[in-house]
Amino acid sequence: MTAQPAGDVNSSPGRRRTARPRWAVAAPPLPTERHAKRHKSLGRALLNVLLGLVAVVWLLPTLGLFVSSLRTAEANAESGWWSSLLSPKGLNFDNYAAVLGDGGIVHAFWNSVLIAVPTTVLVVILASLAGYAFAWLEFPGRDGIFLAVVAMLVVPVQIGLLPVAKLFGAVGLFGTLPGVVLFHVAYGLPFAVFLLRNYFAGVPREMLEAARIDGGSEWIIFSRLILPVAGPAIASLAIFQFLWVWNDMLVALIFADSGSQPLTVALQSQMRQFGSNIDVLAPGAFLSLVVPLVVFFGFQRYFVSGVMAGSVK
Structure with missing residues:
Protein backbone atom coordinates (compact mmCIF):
# COMPACT_ATOMS: atom_id res chain seq x y z
CA MET A 1 0.00 0.00 0.00
CA THR A 2 1.44 3.30 -1.10
CA ALA A 3 0.93 6.31 1.24
CA GLN A 4 -0.29 9.57 -0.18
CA PRO A 5 2.03 12.57 -0.11
CA ALA A 6 1.53 14.90 2.85
CA GLY A 7 0.31 17.81 0.69
CA ASP A 8 -2.36 15.72 -1.13
CA VAL A 9 -4.36 14.25 1.75
CA ASN A 10 -7.68 15.66 0.51
CA SER A 11 -6.96 15.03 -3.14
CA SER A 12 -8.50 12.16 -5.04
CA PRO A 13 -7.20 10.27 -8.06
CA GLY A 14 -7.93 12.09 -11.24
CA ARG A 15 -8.69 15.32 -9.43
CA ARG A 16 -6.05 17.77 -8.54
CA ARG A 17 -6.54 20.95 -6.51
CA THR A 18 -3.98 23.68 -6.72
CA ALA A 19 -3.66 25.77 -3.54
CA ARG A 20 -3.17 29.52 -3.79
CA PRO A 21 0.33 30.53 -2.71
CA ARG A 22 0.50 32.37 0.57
CA TRP A 23 2.55 35.17 -0.96
CA ALA A 24 -0.10 35.99 -3.61
CA VAL A 25 -1.76 39.41 -3.34
CA ALA A 26 -5.01 40.84 -4.71
CA ALA A 27 -4.96 42.13 -8.23
CA PRO A 28 -4.52 45.91 -8.51
CA PRO A 29 -7.70 47.88 -9.33
CA LEU A 30 -8.43 48.54 -12.94
CA PRO A 31 -7.53 51.95 -14.37
CA THR A 32 -11.21 52.83 -14.69
CA GLU A 33 -11.75 52.17 -10.97
CA ARG A 34 -8.79 54.34 -10.03
CA HIS A 35 -10.07 57.16 -12.23
CA ALA A 36 -13.57 56.87 -10.72
CA LYS A 37 -12.22 57.10 -7.19
CA ARG A 38 -10.00 60.02 -8.14
CA HIS A 39 -12.89 61.91 -9.73
CA LYS A 40 -15.07 61.20 -6.70
CA SER A 41 -12.45 62.56 -4.30
CA LEU A 42 -11.90 65.60 -6.50
CA GLY A 43 -15.65 66.29 -6.69
CA ARG A 44 -15.97 66.01 -2.92
CA ALA A 45 -13.09 68.43 -2.41
CA LEU A 46 -14.60 70.96 -4.84
CA LEU A 47 -17.95 70.66 -3.04
CA ASN A 48 -16.31 71.33 0.31
CA VAL A 49 -14.54 74.38 -1.11
CA LEU A 50 -17.80 75.68 -2.58
CA LEU A 51 -19.66 75.20 0.70
CA GLY A 52 -16.84 76.94 2.53
CA LEU A 53 -17.07 79.95 0.22
CA VAL A 54 -20.85 80.10 0.70
CA ALA A 55 -20.38 80.01 4.48
CA VAL A 56 -17.83 82.82 4.31
CA VAL A 57 -20.17 84.95 2.18
CA TRP A 58 -23.04 84.39 4.61
CA LEU A 59 -20.96 85.10 7.71
CA LEU A 60 -19.08 88.10 6.33
CA PRO A 61 -21.88 90.63 7.10
CA THR A 62 -22.13 89.26 10.62
CA LEU A 63 -18.40 89.67 11.09
CA GLY A 64 -18.55 93.22 9.74
CA LEU A 65 -21.41 94.09 12.08
CA PHE A 66 -19.55 92.69 15.07
CA VAL A 67 -16.33 94.54 14.26
CA SER A 68 -18.28 97.77 13.69
CA SER A 69 -19.95 97.36 17.07
CA LEU A 70 -16.51 97.30 18.72
CA ARG A 71 -15.34 100.53 17.06
CA THR A 72 -16.04 104.12 17.99
CA ALA A 73 -18.36 106.32 15.96
CA GLU A 74 -15.39 108.36 14.75
CA ALA A 75 -13.53 105.27 13.54
CA ASN A 76 -16.59 103.99 11.68
CA ALA A 77 -16.99 107.38 10.00
CA GLU A 78 -13.35 107.55 8.93
CA SER A 79 -12.78 104.05 7.53
CA GLY A 80 -14.43 100.71 6.89
CA TRP A 81 -14.66 97.95 9.45
CA TRP A 82 -12.10 95.79 7.62
CA SER A 83 -9.35 98.27 8.46
CA SER A 84 -9.66 97.24 12.12
CA LEU A 85 -8.66 93.69 11.23
CA LEU A 86 -5.15 94.94 10.49
CA SER A 87 -4.89 97.10 13.62
CA PRO A 88 -7.40 95.89 16.25
CA LYS A 89 -6.01 98.07 19.03
CA GLY A 90 -9.02 100.41 19.07
CA LEU A 91 -11.61 97.63 19.49
CA ASN A 92 -13.41 97.52 22.83
CA PHE A 93 -16.78 96.69 24.39
CA ASP A 94 -17.65 100.21 25.49
CA ASN A 95 -20.51 100.40 22.98
CA TYR A 96 -22.12 97.29 24.46
CA ALA A 97 -21.86 98.74 27.94
Whole structure:
Protein backbone atom coordinates (compact mmCIF):
# COMPACT_ATOMS: atom_id res chain seq x y z
CA MET A 1 0.00 0.00 0.00
CA THR A 2 1.44 3.30 -1.10
CA ALA A 3 0.93 6.31 1.24
CA GLN A 4 -0.29 9.57 -0.18
CA PRO A 5 2.03 12.57 -0.11
CA ALA A 6 1.53 14.90 2.85
CA GLY A 7 0.31 17.81 0.69
CA ASP A 8 -2.36 15.72 -1.13
CA VAL A 9 -4.36 14.25 1.75
CA ASN A 10 -7.68 15.66 0.51
CA SER A 11 -6.96 15.03 -3.14
CA SER A 12 -8.50 12.16 -5.04
CA PRO A 13 -7.20 10.27 -8.06
CA GLY A 14 -7.93 12.09 -11.24
CA ARG A 15 -8.69 15.32 -9.43
CA ARG A 16 -6.05 17.77 -8.54
CA ARG A 17 -6.54 20.95 -6.51
CA THR A 18 -3.98 23.68 -6.72
CA ALA A 19 -3.66 25.77 -3.54
CA ARG A 20 -3.17 29.52 -3.79
CA PRO A 21 0.33 30.53 -2.71
CA ARG A 22 0.50 32.37 0.57
CA TRP A 23 2.55 35.17 -0.96
CA ALA A 24 -0.10 35.99 -3.61
CA VAL A 25 -1.76 39.41 -3.34
CA ALA A 26 -5.01 40.84 -4.71
CA ALA A 27 -4.96 42.13 -8.23
CA PRO A 28 -4.52 45.91 -8.51
CA PRO A 29 -7.70 47.88 -9.33
CA LEU A 30 -8.43 48.54 -12.94
CA PRO A 31 -7.53 51.95 -14.37
CA THR A 32 -11.21 52.83 -14.69
CA GLU A 33 -11.75 52.17 -10.97
CA ARG A 34 -8.79 54.34 -10.03
CA HIS A 35 -10.07 57.16 -12.23
CA ALA A 36 -13.57 56.87 -10.72
CA LYS A 37 -12.22 57.10 -7.19
CA ARG A 38 -10.00 60.02 -8.14
CA HIS A 39 -12.89 61.91 -9.73
CA LYS A 40 -15.07 61.20 -6.70
CA SER A 41 -12.45 62.56 -4.30
CA LEU A 42 -11.90 65.60 -6.50
CA GLY A 43 -15.65 66.29 -6.69
CA ARG A 44 -15.97 66.01 -2.92
CA ALA A 45 -13.09 68.43 -2.41
CA LEU A 46 -14.60 70.96 -4.84
CA LEU A 47 -17.95 70.66 -3.04
CA ASN A 48 -16.31 71.33 0.31
CA VAL A 49 -14.54 74.38 -1.11
CA LEU A 50 -17.80 75.68 -2.58
CA LEU A 51 -19.66 75.20 0.70
CA GLY A 52 -16.84 76.94 2.53
CA LEU A 53 -17.07 79.95 0.22
CA VAL A 54 -20.85 80.10 0.70
CA ALA A 55 -20.38 80.01 4.48
CA VAL A 56 -17.83 82.82 4.31
CA VAL A 57 -20.17 84.95 2.18
CA TRP A 58 -23.04 84.39 4.61
CA LEU A 59 -20.96 85.10 7.71
CA LEU A 60 -19.08 88.10 6.33
CA PRO A 61 -21.88 90.63 7.10
CA THR A 62 -22.13 89.26 10.62
CA LEU A 63 -18.40 89.67 11.09
CA GLY A 64 -18.55 93.22 9.74
CA LEU A 65 -21.41 94.09 12.08
CA PHE A 66 -19.55 92.69 15.07
CA VAL A 67 -16.33 94.54 14.26
CA SER A 68 -18.28 97.77 13.69
CA SER A 69 -19.95 97.36 17.07
CA LEU A 70 -16.51 97.30 18.72
CA ARG A 71 -15.34 100.53 17.06
CA THR A 72 -16.04 104.12 17.99
CA ALA A 73 -18.36 106.32 15.96
CA GLU A 74 -15.39 108.36 14.75
CA ALA A 75 -13.53 105.27 13.54
CA ASN A 76 -16.59 103.99 11.68
CA ALA A 77 -16.99 107.38 10.00
CA GLU A 78 -13.35 107.55 8.93
CA SER A 79 -12.78 104.05 7.53
CA GLY A 80 -14.43 100.71 6.89
CA TRP A 81 -14.66 97.95 9.45
CA TRP A 82 -12.10 95.79 7.62
CA SER A 83 -9.35 98.27 8.46
CA SER A 84 -9.66 97.24 12.12
CA LEU A 85 -8.66 93.69 11.23
CA LEU A 86 -5.15 94.94 10.49
CA SER A 87 -4.89 97.10 13.62
CA PRO A 88 -7.40 95.89 16.25
CA LYS A 89 -6.01 98.07 19.03
CA GLY A 90 -9.02 100.41 19.07
CA LEU A 91 -11.61 97.63 19.49
CA ASN A 92 -13.41 97.52 22.83
CA PHE A 93 -16.78 96.69 24.39
CA ASP A 94 -17.65 100.21 25.49
CA ASN A 95 -20.51 100.40 22.98
CA TYR A 96 -22.12 97.29 24.46
CA ALA A 97 -21.86 98.74 27.94
CA ALA A 98 -23.61 101.89 26.71
CA VAL A 99 -26.36 99.90 24.96
CA LEU A 100 -26.97 97.65 27.95
CA GLY A 101 -27.14 100.75 30.09
CA ASP A 102 -29.88 102.19 27.89
CA GLY A 103 -33.19 101.30 29.52
CA GLY A 104 -35.15 101.68 26.28
CA ILE A 105 -33.05 99.14 24.34
CA VAL A 106 -33.08 96.63 27.19
CA HIS A 107 -36.85 97.02 27.58
CA ALA A 108 -37.33 96.47 23.85
CA PHE A 109 -35.15 93.34 24.01
CA TRP A 110 -37.35 91.82 26.70
CA ASN A 111 -40.43 92.80 24.71
CA SER A 112 -39.04 90.73 21.83
CA VAL A 113 -38.67 87.79 24.19
CA LEU A 114 -42.21 88.26 25.54
CA ILE A 115 -43.57 88.29 21.99
CA ALA A 116 -41.53 85.49 20.39
CA VAL A 117 -41.65 82.88 23.15
CA PRO A 118 -45.44 82.87 23.86
CA THR A 119 -46.18 82.99 20.13
CA THR A 120 -43.97 79.97 19.48
CA VAL A 121 -45.46 77.98 22.36
CA LEU A 122 -49.06 78.72 21.36
CA VAL A 123 -48.47 77.93 17.68
CA VAL A 124 -46.79 74.61 18.50
CA ILE A 125 -49.51 73.52 20.94
CA LEU A 126 -52.48 74.52 18.77
CA ALA A 127 -50.94 73.22 15.55
CA SER A 128 -50.08 69.88 17.17
CA LEU A 129 -53.64 69.36 18.36
CA ALA A 130 -55.15 70.48 15.05
CA GLY A 131 -52.67 68.43 13.01
CA TYR A 132 -53.52 65.26 14.92
CA ALA A 133 -57.24 65.92 14.53
CA PHE A 134 -56.95 66.47 10.76
CA ALA A 135 -54.75 63.40 10.35
CA TRP A 136 -56.43 60.73 12.50
CA LEU A 137 -59.81 61.88 13.80
CA GLU A 138 -63.02 61.47 11.82
CA PHE A 139 -65.46 64.39 12.03
CA PRO A 140 -67.84 66.06 9.55
CA GLY A 141 -66.19 68.48 7.14
CA ARG A 142 -62.65 67.51 8.08
CA ASP A 143 -61.21 67.66 4.57
CA GLY A 144 -63.02 70.89 3.72
CA ILE A 145 -61.81 72.63 6.87
CA PHE A 146 -58.26 71.47 6.21
CA LEU A 147 -58.39 72.81 2.66
CA ALA A 148 -59.63 76.13 4.01
CA VAL A 149 -56.70 76.24 6.46
CA VAL A 150 -54.24 75.46 3.66
CA ALA A 151 -55.83 78.14 1.46
CA MET A 152 -55.01 80.73 4.14
CA LEU A 153 -51.33 80.22 3.32
CA VAL A 154 -51.73 82.38 0.21
CA VAL A 155 -53.25 85.32 2.12
CA PRO A 156 -50.59 88.05 2.48
CA VAL A 157 -50.09 89.43 5.94
CA GLN A 158 -50.54 92.99 4.63
CA ILE A 159 -54.21 92.30 3.81
CA GLY A 160 -55.10 91.67 7.44
CA LEU A 161 -53.30 94.61 9.01
CA LEU A 162 -56.07 97.22 8.72
CA PRO A 163 -59.13 95.09 9.61
CA VAL A 164 -57.34 93.38 12.50
CA ALA A 165 -56.11 96.75 13.76
CA LYS A 166 -59.71 98.02 13.85
CA LEU A 167 -60.83 94.84 15.61
CA PHE A 168 -58.07 95.08 18.21
CA GLY A 169 -58.88 98.74 18.75
CA ALA A 170 -62.51 97.85 19.46
CA VAL A 171 -61.63 95.17 22.02
CA GLY A 172 -58.73 97.06 23.64
CA LEU A 173 -55.83 94.93 22.30
CA PHE A 174 -54.31 97.50 19.96
CA GLY A 175 -50.91 98.70 21.15
CA THR A 176 -50.40 95.81 23.59
CA LEU A 177 -48.16 92.76 23.72
CA PRO A 178 -51.10 90.29 23.70
CA GLY A 179 -52.37 91.91 20.51
CA VAL A 180 -49.04 91.40 18.75
CA VAL A 181 -48.86 87.80 20.00
CA LEU A 182 -52.40 86.99 18.82
CA PHE A 183 -51.71 88.40 15.36
CA HIS A 184 -48.56 86.28 14.98
CA VAL A 185 -50.38 83.19 16.25
CA ALA A 186 -53.21 83.65 13.76
CA TYR A 187 -50.88 84.01 10.78
CA GLY A 188 -48.51 81.29 11.94
CA LEU A 189 -51.10 78.56 12.42
CA PRO A 190 -51.92 77.72 8.74
CA PHE A 191 -48.37 76.70 7.87
CA ALA A 192 -47.88 74.99 11.23
CA VAL A 193 -51.07 72.93 10.88
CA PHE A 194 -50.17 72.00 7.30
CA LEU A 195 -46.67 70.88 8.30
CA LEU A 196 -47.65 68.82 11.34
CA ARG A 197 -50.73 67.28 9.72
CA ASN A 198 -48.57 65.92 6.89
CA TYR A 199 -46.06 64.56 9.35
CA PHE A 200 -48.69 62.96 11.60
CA ALA A 201 -50.38 61.35 8.59
CA GLY A 202 -47.13 59.52 7.85
CA VAL A 203 -47.19 57.64 11.15
CA PRO A 204 -48.09 53.96 10.50
CA ARG A 205 -51.76 53.26 11.16
CA GLU A 206 -50.86 49.96 12.80
CA MET A 207 -49.20 51.81 15.69
CA LEU A 208 -52.37 53.73 16.47
CA GLU A 209 -54.61 50.68 16.10
CA ALA A 210 -52.39 48.68 18.45
CA ALA A 211 -52.56 51.49 21.00
CA ARG A 212 -56.37 51.63 20.73
CA ILE A 213 -56.62 47.85 21.17
CA ASP A 214 -54.55 48.17 24.35
CA GLY A 215 -57.13 50.64 25.67
CA GLY A 216 -55.33 53.90 24.97
CA SER A 217 -57.48 56.99 24.59
CA GLU A 218 -56.91 59.59 21.90
CA TRP A 219 -55.17 61.88 24.35
CA ILE A 220 -52.79 59.12 25.48
CA ILE A 221 -52.05 58.20 21.87
CA PHE A 222 -51.40 61.84 21.03
CA SER A 223 -49.23 62.64 24.06
CA ARG A 224 -47.30 59.38 24.46
CA LEU A 225 -47.07 58.10 20.90
CA ILE A 226 -47.47 60.88 18.32
CA LEU A 227 -45.56 63.67 20.05
CA PRO A 228 -42.37 61.63 20.72
CA VAL A 229 -42.37 60.32 17.14
CA ALA A 230 -42.93 63.82 15.71
CA GLY A 231 -40.19 65.45 17.79
CA PRO A 232 -38.05 66.58 14.80
CA ALA A 233 -41.02 68.14 12.98
CA ILE A 234 -42.22 69.96 16.10
CA ALA A 235 -38.72 71.20 16.87
CA SER A 236 -38.19 72.50 13.33
CA LEU A 237 -41.58 74.25 13.43
CA ALA A 238 -40.73 75.89 16.75
CA ILE A 239 -37.40 77.13 15.38
CA PHE A 240 -38.96 78.56 12.23
CA GLN A 241 -41.76 80.25 14.14
CA PHE A 242 -39.40 81.76 16.68
CA LEU A 243 -37.11 83.17 13.99
CA TRP A 244 -40.00 84.64 12.01
CA VAL A 245 -41.47 86.41 15.02
CA TRP A 246 -38.13 87.55 16.44
CA ASN A 247 -37.11 89.19 13.15
CA ASP A 248 -40.52 90.72 12.43
CA MET A 249 -40.83 94.48 12.31
CA LEU A 250 -43.94 95.18 10.19
CA VAL A 251 -46.52 93.72 12.57
CA ALA A 252 -44.87 95.18 15.66
CA LEU A 253 -44.49 98.56 13.98
CA ILE A 254 -48.28 98.74 13.52
CA PHE A 255 -49.70 96.92 16.54
CA ALA A 256 -47.18 97.82 19.28
CA ASP A 257 -46.95 101.18 21.01
CA SER A 258 -43.88 102.77 22.54
CA GLY A 259 -44.13 100.63 25.67
CA SER A 260 -44.56 97.30 23.90
CA GLN A 261 -42.32 97.70 20.85
CA PRO A 262 -39.73 94.94 20.29
CA LEU A 263 -36.05 95.37 19.58
CA THR A 264 -36.49 95.56 15.80
CA VAL A 265 -38.77 98.59 16.09
CA ALA A 266 -36.53 100.22 18.68
CA LEU A 267 -33.54 99.89 16.35
CA GLN A 268 -35.58 101.15 13.40
CA SER A 269 -36.39 104.31 15.31
CA GLN A 270 -32.65 104.91 15.67
CA MET A 271 -32.08 104.68 11.92
CA ARG A 272 -33.03 108.32 11.40
CA GLN A 273 -29.66 109.33 12.81
CA PHE A 274 -27.57 106.44 11.51
CA GLY A 275 -24.50 108.54 10.78
CA SER A 276 -24.23 109.87 14.31
CA ASN A 277 -25.31 106.92 16.44
CA ILE A 278 -23.87 103.89 14.67
CA ASP A 279 -22.12 103.13 17.95
CA VAL A 280 -25.60 102.39 19.34
CA LEU A 281 -27.12 100.73 16.29
CA ALA A 282 -24.28 98.29 15.61
CA PRO A 283 -24.14 96.66 19.06
CA GLY A 284 -27.94 96.70 19.31
CA ALA A 285 -28.31 95.03 15.93
CA PHE A 286 -25.68 92.43 16.83
CA LEU A 287 -27.46 91.63 20.10
CA SER A 288 -30.65 91.19 18.08
CA LEU A 289 -28.77 88.89 15.72
CA VAL A 290 -27.13 86.75 18.38
CA VAL A 291 -30.36 85.08 19.53
CA PRO A 292 -31.41 83.77 16.06
CA LEU A 293 -27.83 82.61 15.41
CA VAL A 294 -27.71 80.67 18.66
CA VAL A 295 -31.10 79.09 17.96
CA PHE A 296 -30.17 78.20 14.39
CA PHE A 297 -26.73 76.71 15.01
CA GLY A 298 -27.94 74.93 18.14
CA PHE A 299 -30.88 73.17 16.46
CA GLN A 300 -30.02 73.21 12.76
CA ARG A 301 -30.15 69.41 12.47
CA TYR A 302 -33.91 69.56 13.02
CA PHE A 303 -34.48 71.76 9.98
CA VAL A 304 -33.81 69.12 7.35
CA SER A 305 -35.09 66.09 9.26
CA GLY A 306 -38.33 67.72 10.31
CA VAL A 307 -39.29 69.75 7.24
CA MET A 308 -38.30 67.13 4.68
CA ALA A 309 -40.17 64.40 6.53
CA GLY A 310 -43.29 66.52 6.78
CA SER A 311 -43.18 67.45 3.11
CA VAL A 312 -42.97 63.92 1.67
CA LYS A 313 -45.12 61.87 4.03
